[in-house]
Amino acid sequence: MIPTARLILASESPRRRELLAAVGVPFRVIPSGVDETPRPGESAVRFVRRAAIDKGREVGGRHPSAHVLSADTIVVADGRILGKPRSRAESRRMLTLLAGREHRVYTAVCLLCAGRGYRDLGLEVTRVRFRALTAAEVASYVRTGEGDDKAGAYAAQGAGMLLIDRVSGSFTNVVGLPMTRVVSMLWRARLIEVSHGGPGWYSLAEGKG
Helix, strand or coil: CCCCCCEEECCCCHHHHHHHHCCCCCCEECCCCCCCCCCCCCCHHHHHHHHHHHHHHHHHHHCCCCEEEEEEEEEEECCEEECCCCCHHHHHHHHHHHCCCEEEEEEEEEEEECCCCEEEEEEEEEEEEECCCCHHHHHHHHHHCCCCCCHHHCCCCCHHHHHEEEEECCHHHHHCCCHHHHHHHHHHCCCEEECCCCCCCEEECCCCC
16 A cells, blocks of 8 residues: 555455555555464364464564554354365355354454564454355355355355344454454554544554554
């Protein structure tokens, strides 16, 4: 976005970019190359926290003077971690599993500055219940391709909202970034302050960016 921005988003997700842009502060996008595969026996909470930290560390190691915001989102049903589907057939299996029942969406968010030794880590959990779905509805949604690169094989901010019966907790968490938590983290790091002019609610705190 702005080459001199001192805040880096360590994600290539368009949804996360759009959500962070709503804050109104400049940031750069520098994706990490971290593997997002759970380790054998690793719990959902441990995995999502580790993945967020690893992404931040990888990018922060290359840009030690910047604050790096990283995140990882997973869907959990029946104790199983549902990541991004590897095929349309896997998308159908995931959505069939989720249909008519509740699952949980976990997002771990990490804000760090390697040069300062600063790190703030948070975890958001949202309960999502799908309505009952017919096999034809599942197949029709899968054909849209919308959920091909999404944890749990659906996008809550798109046509996938039609799959959802109700959400308990942060909706932006389901999209990929719990924004109330993110703003609090940026505030604690003294990266943002209330804007007194310009298009955004917030601006970079004095002396930052």
